[in-house]
Amino acid sequence: MKIAVLGGGQLAMMLAGAGKPLxxxxxxxxxxxxxxxxxxxxxxxxEYTDLAVLHSLAENSVVATFEFENVAVDAVINLQQQLPVxxxxxxxxxxxxxxxxxxxxxxxxxxxxxxxxxxxxADLLEAVANIGYPAVLKTRRLGYDGKGQAxxxxxxxxxxxxxxxxxxELVLEAFVPFDAECSIIAARDQNGCVVCWPLSRNIHxxxxxxxxxxxxxxxxxxxxxxxxxxxxxxxxxxxxVITLELxxxxxxxxxxxxxxxxxxxxxxxxxGSSCSQFENHIRAISGREVKTPVAKGFSLMLNxxxxxxxxxxxxxxxxxxxxxxxxxxxxxxxxxxxTLCAADREGLLQLLDLFRNLEHPSISAAMASLN
Ligand code: AMP
Numbered sequence: 001m002k003i004a005v006l007g008g009g010q011l012a013m014m015l016a017g018a019g020k021p022l023x024x025x026x027x028x029x030x031x032x033x034x035x036x037x038x039x040x041x042x043x044x045x046x047e048y049t050d051l052a053v054l055h056s057l058a059e060n061s062v063v064a065t066f067e068f069e070n071v072a073v074d075a076v077i078n079l080q081q082q083l084p085v086x087x088x089x090x091x092x093x094x095x096x097x098x099x100x101x102x103x104x105x106x107x108x109x110x111x112x113x114x115x116x117x118x119x120x121x122a123d124l125l126e127a128v129a130n131i132g133y134p135a136v137l138k139t140r141r142l143g144y145d146g147k148g149q150a151x152x153x154x155x156x157x158x159x160x161x162x163x164x165x166x167x168x169e170l171v172l173e174a175f176v177p178f179d180a181e182c183s184i185i186a187a188r189d190q191n192g193c194v195v196c197w198p199l200s201r202n203i204h205x206x207x208x209x210x211x212x213x214x215x216x217x218x219x220x221x222x223x224x225x226x227x228x229x230x231x232x233x234x235x236x237x238x239x240x241v242i243t244l245e246l247x248x249x250x251x252x253x254x255x256x257x258x259x260x261x262x263x264x265x266x267x268x269x270x271x272g273s274s275c276s277q278f279e280n281h282i283r284a285i286s287g288r289e290v291k292t293p294v295a296k297g298f299s300l301m302l303n304x305x306x307x308x309x310x311x312x313x314x315x316x317x318x319x320x321x322x323x324x325x326x327x328x329x330x331x332x333x334x335x336x337x338x339t340l341c342a343a344d345r346e347g348l349l350q351l352l353d354l355f356r357n358l359e360h361p362s363i364s365a366a367m368a369s370l371n
Contacts, residue, residue, distance in 0.1 A: 001286050002027070004057045004083075006075065007067035008035030008043055010325040010334065011262050014270070015067065016040035018278035024286065029057055036325045048075040058082035065240060065285050069095045069260055070142060086239040086285040091232075091260040098140045098171050098257075105255045108231040112255045113247075118170040121162060127172040128152065134175035137161045139168040149207065151175070176254055178247035182217065183265040184225035187241045187280035188233045189290040195280065197273060197293050199225045200265045202245075203365045205305075208332070210362040211369070212265040212301045213348075214272065217248075224253050232258060241266075241281040264303065268339045271321045272299030297343040300352060302362040304336040309358035311338070319351050 001024045005012045008030030016026040016037060026041030033045045046053040049072050057079070058064070064085045066076065069092060076089045094100050105112045116127035118137065128135065133155070139148035148168070150161035152175075181204060186196040198215035199222050215222075229244045243263035245256040266277035275291040283290050307329055308322075315322050324336040340351040349370060355363050 001025075001063065002061045003282070003286065004029070004061035004064035004079070005037070005067055006030075006048060006064065006071045006079075008032065008037040009067060010036055010327075011067040012037035013040050013325065014267070014276075014278045014323075015065070015262065015282060017270075018276055019282040019286075022279070022282060022286075022288075024282060027057060027061060029053060034328070036327050039326070048072045051078065054078050055082065063285050063287075065281070066092065067261060084285075087242065087260045088236050088238060091236045091238060091242070091258075095258050095260050096141060098138055098143070099169075101258055102171065102173075104232075104235070105258075108235060110228050110231060110255045111252065113174040113176050115171050115173040118172050121166065124158070124162060124170075124172065128155075128158070131172055131174050135172050136175055137165055137170055137172050139165060140171055141169070147207070176247045176249055176256075178249050178254075180248045181246070181256075182225070182248055182253070183212075183243055183245045183263060184222075184229045185241060185243045185263055185266040185269070185277050186226070186229045186233060187277070187284050187290045188238045189284040190239055190287050191289065193290055194230060194233055195275075195290050195292050196222075196226045196229065197266060197269055197277065198222065198295050199246075200268070202265050203369055205361055205365055206332075208303075208305060209264045210303050210305070211366040212268055212303075213366075214268060214299055215295050221248070221251075221253070228253060228255065240284045241277050264334070264337075265301075267323070267337050268299040268301040268341075269293060270323075271339050272296055272341050297341060298345050298348045299342075300340045300348055300366060302338045302340075302355070302360070302366060303334065304338070304360065304362065305334055306331050307360065308336045309355075309360045309363070311358075314354055317351070317354060319347070320354075 008028035028037045029044045073093045135152045137150045181202045188194045199217045200212045200214035201216040203211040243259040247254045262277045269276040274294040280290045319341045321339045342348040
């Protein structure tokens with residue numbers, strides 16, 4: 001089947017990696033001529049809003065999807081008039097704005113931190129008076145990986161935060177002193193069948209994912225997370241993979257964000273699961289049945305931001321899987337990841353220990369959390 005993907009980054013590349021063995025071929029649309037998915041299919045270099053290019057993309061494809069949530073909704077609506085697009089555009093548009101996203105979570109009874117809409121300095125004062133410190137001020141749109149955010153630890157941070165973000169539509173949310181961060185990834189096919197991967201434990205550095213580990217949590221928490229993500233899937237009559245990022249506090253899950261797409265915390269499903277998030281996304285959007293993913297032991301993913309440490313002989317070790325996206329290095333850029341897979345947690349610790357002498361913040365973060 002010919003599949004169109006809006007976006008040509010590493011998620012698109014990994015979608016193609018899963019789809020090709022199923023016999024699918026891929027066309028990517030991305031304004032960046034150096035998109036790393038170029039080696040996995042045909043790359044159309046154009047703006048997402050280029051109607052002529054959208055038309056030719058639609059003519060040459062059977063179904064379309066997107067790899068990131070900030071793709072222009074208008075482009076997706078345009079495409080949808082020409083061929084089926086999954087996941088649903090309404091999920092995309094809700095996830096592009098933190099305010100409707102939070103209101104939906106509230107409507108569906110999914111717990112989340114207290115929040116208030118902020119458009120003026122007076123709104124901010126009122127929101128702080130209600131929510132208290134510490135709190136996080138966030139832009140409603142185009143904020144991801146900790147961008148467009150300012151921490152408010154106390155009244156002394158107010159001016160700096162307003163100076164930084166006051167020109168935008170905002171939300172203030174209570175800071176959650178979480179015990180852990182985690183995410184549940186689920187896939188729903190066109191028959192409404194839902195499968196979930198094990199809830200993964202995530203560590204962020206400066207707001208960006210550095211490490212994911214799964215399975216990590218007890219069944220009870222898994223059930224709690226599956227129940228929450230199912231409400232979203234039902235609400236949207238969703239098709240494809242969805243991710244719900246969560247905070248864990250005192251045994252309870254609080255939603256942070258919804259990503260209507262495959263997710264960085266699910267990269268470990270490529271080797272750590274009988275069916276990856278990428279394969280099930282392709283299966284769902286192309287009208288195939290999703291497969292039940294079964295964890296192959298325990299996995300840990302190290303995200304390589306800014307640089308990929310020289311792996312040397314480590315690439316030959318059983319259970320070590322390096323993915324280099326082939327991108328030009330730049331500070332903070334996601335360049336690749338390595339997944340470690342072992343039969344048990346002990347084995348996973350032993351594999352991680354092999355990375356002890358390589359210098360990278362993701363390794364230090366993983367070591368610190370496991371020791
Ligand atoms: P976001 O872009 O909203 O997913 O935020 C990126 C990261 O910042 C999260 O994964 C958390 O580590 C941190 N963060 C964001 N919002 C909060 C919050 N309300 N309380 C505590 N940490 C937060």
